[in-house]
Amino acid sequence: MICQPFPSGSLARSQPSICTGFLSIPSLADERSVWSDGLKQSSLSASISVHYWHSEPYQLISVKKRWKSLSKDIHSSGCIRQCGEVAALANGRSSTADKHKDCLRVQEISYRPPGTEAFILKNVTFSLPEKSLGLIYGRSGSGKTTLLQILAGLAMPTKGLVQFGKKGDVNISSQQRTLSNKVGIVFQFPERYFLTDSIIEELTFGWPKNTNDLYLRETLVARVQAAISAVGLYKVPMDLNPRALSDGYKRRLALAVQLVQMPDLLLLDEPLAGLDWNARADVVKVLRRLKQEQTLIVVSHDLKELMQLVDKAWRMEMGGVLVEQKVPLDV
Ligand SMILES: Nc1ncnc2c1ncn2[C@@H]1O[C@H](COP(=O)(O)OP(=O)(O)OP(=O)(O)O)[C@@H](O)[C@H]1O
Numbered sequence: 001m002i003c004q005p006f007p008s009g010s011l012a013r014s015q016p017s018i019c020t021g022f023l024s025i026p027s028l029a030d031e032r033s034v035w036s037d038g039l040k041q042s043s044l045s046a047s048i049s050v051h052y053w054h055s056e057p058y059q060l061i062s063v064k065k066r067w068k069s070l071s072k073d074i075h076s077s078g079c080i081r082q083c084g085e086v087a088a089l090a091n092g093r094s095s096t097a098d099k100h101k102d103c104l105r106v107q108e109i110s111y112r113p114p115g116t117e118a119f120i121l122k123n124v125t126f127s128l129p130e131k132s133l134g135l136i137y138g139r140s141g142s143g144k145t146t147l148l149q150i151l152a153g154l155a156m157p158t159k160g161l162v163q164f165g166k167k168g169d170v171n172i173s174s175q176q177r178t179l180s181n182k183v184g185i186v187f188q189f190p191e192r193y194f195l196t197d198s199i200i201e202e203l204t205f206g207w208p209k210n211t212n213d214l215y216l217r218e219t220l221v222a223r224v225q226a227a228i229s230a231v232g233l234y235k236v237p238m239d240l241n242p243r244a245l246s247d248g249y250k251r252r253l254a255l256a257v258q259l260v261q262m263p264d265l266l267l268l269d270e271p272l273a274g275l276d277w278n279a280r281a282d283v284v285k286v287l288r289r290l291k292q293e294q295t296l297i298v299v300s301h302d303l304k305e306l307m308q309l310v311d312k313a314w315r316m317e318m319g320g321v322l323v324e325q326k327v328p329l330d331v
Contacts, residue, residue, distance in 0.1 A: 103130040103295040104151075104265055109160035111146060111320070120146045121320035124160070126312075128265075133287070133296045133309050138316030144299045147316070148267045151297065153179030164264055184258030185267040189274055191242070191250035199245075199253060200238040203227065203260050227259035230293065231286050248279030252286055265295045272302045280305060303331040 104127060111121040120143045128134045136144050149155045151162060164182055187193070196202045203224050211217060228234050231252040236245070242253055251271060258266055271287070272280045280302070288309055290296065300306055313325040 101130050102127045103132075103164065104128045104297075105161075105163045106151070107161045107163070109147070109150060109157045109162065111143075111150060111155065112158045113155075119158070119320060121150070121157075121322075124320070124322045126314060126322060126324065128295060128297065128312060130295050131291060131293065132311035133291050133298060133306075135303070135306060135310045135313040136297065136299045136316055136322070137301060137303060137313070139318055142316040142318050143320035144316050145269060146320070147322070148185060148269055148297070148299060151179065151265070152183045152185040152267055153181075154185070182264040183267060184261055184263035184265070186251075186254050186258055186269065186271065188270045190254030190257075191247070194242040194250075194253075197241050198239045199233070199236065199242055200224070202242050202253060202257055205257075223260050223262060227256040230259050230290060231256045232289070246279065247275050248282035251275070251279070251283050255286065255290070259290075259294070263294075265297065266290070268296065268298045268300075270300055270302075271298060272300060272305060284309070303329055307331055 106124060106126050109121055109124040110119055112119045124147060126134075136147065138144055146155070150157050162179060194202055195205060204220070207220055208216075233249070233252055233256055236249065242250060245253060255266075255268075268287075271283055275283065284305055287296065287298070287306075291309060298306060307328055310327055310329070313327050313329055314322045315325055316322055
């Protein structure tokens with residue numbers, strides 16, 4: 001996990017319209033009439049009243065990414081467009097196209113950090129179908145995390161393309177913007193970067209506090225509900241401090257924090273690291289369920305535990321060369 005300071009003038013301070021005021025999201029019991037069909041049928045009983053957190057100069061790159069993509073999303077029609085999809089997710093129905101269509105195509109990505117001579121990644125090429133799980137493994141220092149950062153739009157490849165959905169020309173700068181909107185990333189030990197004192201604040205970090213737009217409110221609540229439902233957090237009180245959760249549930253919450261942004265692709269860096277056997281089994285169970293609705297790329301050394309979920313696998317050789325492996329792996 002890389003920590004970086006915000007550029008001068010934090011995002012929080014530069015967007016006062018987003019971080020002032022209070023957005024009251026209706027509870028299921030109180031305002032059923034405003035809910036879409038999908039939401040009415042949701043089994044979630046959580047009453048969601050969202051308090052927003054006042055901004056400090058945050059220092060984590062993941063925070064910056066969350067803030068950026070949420071605020072952009074909220075101000076764009078994309079948020080509204082996705083409402084039906086979210087409601088479908090909340091209902092447990094499939095919302096996107098069939099499995100087996102490529103979600104992601106990576107073409108000849110090479111990466112040399114600015115100001116250095118050596119390439120960390122060399123001509124990395126692969127694709128991954130929708131709603132499948134791709135596993136990347138390899139020795140420490142081979143370049144796995146660097147590849148995840150490029151896929152998440154956190155670093156710009158020196159050359160090559162990353163594409164979602166249908167084929168088309170994408171230039172590198174628009175590519176980075178697209179990636180940070182479409183991809184969620186759960187870093188190693190994500191619970192270390194929880195920022196707030198309640199689960200609901202963690203999930204709604206950066207959302208507007210004040211809006212009369214009912215449709216937007218519905219959309220945001222639907223997002224929270226779909227994410228909570230997807231990771232099985234619905235029995236946990238939303239005002240609980242995230243740090244009071246068990247280790248396995250902390251990872252669930254970290255997944256939900258990303259799912260709330262409706263990513264097309266979710267990246268996980270060592271999702272089982274540092275967990276006891278019980279929590280590891282718990283996270284594997286959640287990943288199995290998530291895979292039914294979500295495209296996942298997992299970087300992990302825990303091949304045995306994850307193998308039953310893996311659709312495609314690649315080994316990252318030292319020097320940043322990615323080699324596809326036959327699945328199931330011989331572990
Ligand atoms: N900004 C950078 N400048 C120079 N070298 C870098 C930079 N970022 C990463 N590296 C180097 O690139 C190599 C790959 O790093 P990376 O973290 O991607 O490996 P990894 O396979 O994820 O390792 P691990 O499993 O230990 O996390 C390492 O040798 C690392 O020191």
